[in-house]
Amino acid sequence: MKKLNLIMFSMLMFAITSCNETSNEKKAENAGNPFFTEYTTPFQVPPFDKVDTSHYFPAFIEGMKLHQAEIEAIATNSDEPTFENTILAFDKSGKFLTRVSKVFFNLNESTTNDKMQELALKLSPLMSKHGDDISMNPKLFARIQKVYDKRNESGLDAQQIRAVEKYYEDFVRQGANLSAEKQDQLRKINEQLSTLSINFGQNLLEETNKNFLLIIDNQKDLDGLPESVITAAAETAKATGNEGKWVFTLSKPSWIPFLQYDKNRELREKIYRGYFTRGNNDNNNDNKKILAEMVKLRAERSKLLGFENYASYVISENMAKTTANVDAFLDKLMKAALPVAKSELAEMQKIADGEGANFKLQSWDWWYYAEKLRKAKYNLDESELRPYFSLDNVRDGMFAVANKLYGITFTKLTNLPVYQKEVETFEVKEADGSHLGILYFDYFPRDSKSGGAWCTDFQSSGWENGKKVDPIVSIVCNFTPPTADAPSLLNWDETLTLFHEFGHGLHGLFTTGKYNRTAGVVPTDYVELPSQVMENWAGEPEVLRMYAKHYKTGEAIPEALITKIKNSGMFNQGFETVEYVAASILDLDYHKLRSVDNLDVLAFEKASMDSIGLINEIIPRYRSTYFAHIFDGGYGAGYYVYIWAAVLDADAFDYFKKSGDLFNPAIAADFRKYCLSECGEDEGMAQYVKFRKQEPSQEPLLERRGLK
Numbered sequence: 218m219k220k221l222n223l224i225m226f227s228m229l230m231f232a233i234t235s236c237n238e239t240s241n242e243k244k245a246e247n248a249g250n251p252f253f254t255e256y257t258t259p260f261q262v263p264p265f266d267k268v269d270t271s272h273y274f275p276a277f278i279e280g281m282k283l284h285q286a287e288i289e290a291i292a293t294n295s296d297e298p299t300f301e302n303t304i305l306a307f308d309k310s311g312k313f314l315t316r317v318s319k320v321f322f323n324l325n326e327s328t329t330n331d332k333m334q335e336l337a338l339k340l341s342p343l344m345s346k347h348g349d350d351i352s353m354n355p356k357l358f359a360r361i362q363k364v365y366d367k368r369n370e371s372g373l374d375a376q377q378i379r380a381v382e383k384y385y386e387d388f389v390r391q392g393a394n395l396s397a398e399k400q401d402q403l404r405k406i407n408e409q410l411s412t413l414s415i416n417f418g419q420n421l422l423e424e425t426n427k428n429f430l431l432i433i434d435n436q437k438d439l440d441g442l443p444e445s446v447i448t449a450a451a452e453t454a455k456a457t458g459n460e461g462k463w464v465f466t467l468s469k470p471s472w473i474p475f476l477q478y479d480k481n482r483e484l485r486e487k488i489y490r491g492y493f494t495r496g497n498n499d500n501n502n503d504n505k506k507i508l509a510e511m512v513k514l515r516a517e518r519s520k521l522l523g524f525e526n527y528a529s530y531v532i533s534e535n536m537a538k539t540t541a542n543v544d545a546f547l548d549k550l551m552k553a554a555l556p557v558a559k560s561e562l563a564e565m566q567k568i569a570d571g572e573g574a575n576f577k578l579q580s581w582d583w584w585y586y587a588e589k590l591r592k593a594k595y596n597l598d599e600s601e602l603r604p605y606f607s608l609d610n611v612r613d614g615m616f617a618v619a620n621k622l623y624g625i626t627f628t629k630l631t632n633l634p635v636y637q638k639e640v641e642t643f644e645v646k647e648a649d650g651s652h653l654g655i656l657y658f659d660y661f662p663r664d665s666k667s668g669g670a671w672c673t674d675f676q677s678s679g680w681e682n683g684k685k686v687d688p689i690v691s692i693v694c695n696f697t698p699p700t701a702d703a704p705s706l707l708n709w710d711e712t713l714t715l716f717h718e719f720g721h722g723l724h725g726l727f728t729t730g731k732y733n734r735t736a737g738v739v740p741t742d743y744v745e746l747p748s749q750v751m752e753n754w755a756g757e758p759e760v761l762r763m764y765a766k767h768y769k770t771g772e773a774i775p776e777a778l779i780t781k782i783k784n785s786g787m788f789n790q791g792f793e794t795v796e797y798v799a800a801s802i803l804d805l806d807y808h809k810l811r812s813v814d815n816l817d818v819l820a821f822e823k824a825s826m827d828s829i830g831l832i833n834e835i836i837p838r839y840r841s842t843y844f845a846h847i848f849d850g851g852y853g854a855g856y857y858v859y860i861w862a863a864v865l866d867a868d869a870f871d872y873f874k875k876s877g878d879l880f881n882p883a884i885a886a887d888f889r890k891y892c893l894s895e896c897g898e899d900e901g902m903a904q905y906v907k908f909r910k911q912e913p914s915q916e917p918l919l920e921r922r923g924l925k
């Protein structure tokens with residue numbers, strides 16, 4: 218997942234009217250507030266050690282005020298509008314606000330507290346108004362329109378023309394052309410949506426990290442669990458005041474192995490129910506009303522802007538172009554995957570029956586019997602793998618892959634301020650030793666961290682006054698933590714996730730381009746190409762031999778185990794495709810609604826899933842009440858993008874493989890140039906074709922998943 222640019226256009230501008238302190242008083246008041254001065258840290262990283270929660274609000278207010286002054290200056294300029302005095306000036310505006318926003322919004326996801334959550338709610342209407350005051354500023358839009366109208370006869374280069382066109386489209390998409398009355402309606406909707414989305418996320422955080430614990434006091438109930446999982450559960454018990462017992466939580470490294478291995482079926486059901494009822498417990502953290510309201514407001518908003526529904530509003534800007542294209546694409550995948558999932562289920566039922574189980578498998582049985590199936594079919598037990606996938610080895614392997622592809626190197630730093638002591642930092646350098654950027658890693662779950670994994674940045678790559686600004690990228694995960702006995706040992710899914718997020722990181726690090734609006738900015742259904750393509754290398758035998766070494770002995774992974782990993786590549790792919798596509802369809806069904814009244818979320822979800830013939834034994838990868846991607850993450854009407862981009866990444870990797878060299882330097886150089894560095898310079902497909910010399914084929918994806 219990539220945290221989509223927090224301070225993009227839709228959130229900008231707010232008028233401060235009651236600011237009457239003198240500048241000297243203000244200086245004194247904000248002395249020591251690190252957001253009020255340029256950072257003096259190495260590589261100008263944020264001075265996390267100097268940031269106090271009390272610094273944010275005044276910095277936001279100052280940032281919005283400065284930004285508004287910049288916008289006013291552009292809008293009221295008496296000179297004829299030009300690219301420089303309008304588009305470029307706008308593109309470079311809001312620097313102060315961006316500086317504080319990047320720190321606040323990122324830390325609010327990875328290490329929040331009550332005060333920050335309160336502040337997020339307080340800022341939400343202000344930021345929403347700030348954005349609307351810009352996008353609905355008639356003088357500013359009139360100037361942008363003038364530059365736009367003359368863009369082809371003003372001697373602009375291709376990148377300047379593209380920036381003009383993108384900004385013009387943004388303004389129209391944000392309501393610049395609407396009547397004053399409709400703009401008022403839009404402002405109200407934007408404000409409500411922004412608050413609701415924060416409510417959704419905060420509820421989910423409580424439901425995941427605070428409202429559920431599975432406490433076990435009878436050792437027998439641990440039967441089947443690997444030793445490392447038991448140790449971790451004992452440590453969690455200690456940390457939660459349940460010393461001497463074992464505690465499992467709804468963070469992935471805890472509940473997934475429990476479902477895979479614990480023999481107690483009732484307890485498996487209990488923890489899985491805990492997981493899939495998050496946000497749906499009719500308590501203070503219930504998300505049903507919130508998301509119903511969001512769906513309603515998004516439909517209204519899209520209608521105001523002249524679109525049929527929210528899905529067509531979102532997708533019109535994507536590679537897919539129309540909702541019908543996405544529907545057809547997902548439908549084809551569902552038809553291919555559902556029969557495969559059903560046969561996986563039949564095989565698992567056979568195993569259960571053979572063991573004398575007197576029941577039909579349910580959704581909470583899937584992981585448990587899938588493990589048995591993996592063992593029976595491929596003689597592979599996932600816990601056999603973990604010792605070869607210590608976090609350090611996987612990370613170093615991933616660095617080695619990037620080094621072989623692009624020549625870049627990674628040097629661990631110990632002199633940068635971090636926001637949590639376990640955060641790691643690296644300097645990334647080009648092959649010639651020149652500085653490329655900084656990379657942060659924040660690996661393990663915390664109560665103050667949202668679930669999942671994502672890549673974000675504290676500073677995007679860009680240009681300022683003719684000088685390159687270097688990127689500061691951050692990768693945040695929720696991986697299996699170390700225990701007293703062992704370092705962090707990743708499972709296969711976590712290994713792929715680290716490669717995935719690192720791929721987003723490379724996109725951020727390699728981005729070039731002079732204008733913020735176009736540098737590295739790609740359609741959402743392209744965003745997962747840079748990330749997913751990296752996953753392909755993780756499982757190649759040649760690459761596994763490089764990095765998968767036993768954490769104790771340093772011994773390379775046995776060839777037999779590599780063969781097993783390879784053979785089991787299609788394992789559970791029916792299930793994984795179905796649960797993912799089901800969630801994508803649920804997302805689109807909500808966002809295809811044209812008007813919404815008293816939406817009954819649970820009934821709607823059921824009808825949506827029934828309509829695609831989803832079997833009871835599989836629930837969508839995200840149910841409505843914890844579908845953070847779409848209600849708190851910028852992927853609304855866009856959860857499909859992962860599998861859309863999977864066509865691209867499978868095709869791209871196939872290109873490497875068919876060349877006979879996984880690290881083919883010419884292909885790698887083209888991939889970096891067209892798909893990572895310059896990817897924002899033209900439409901997504903155009904950039905892909907520059908790299909691949911032809912359009913992508915769906916075949917490599919279907920083959921990879923065994924769905925042909």
Ligand SMILES: [Zn+2]
Nearest residue numbers: 218219745748
């Ligand atoms: Zn991603």
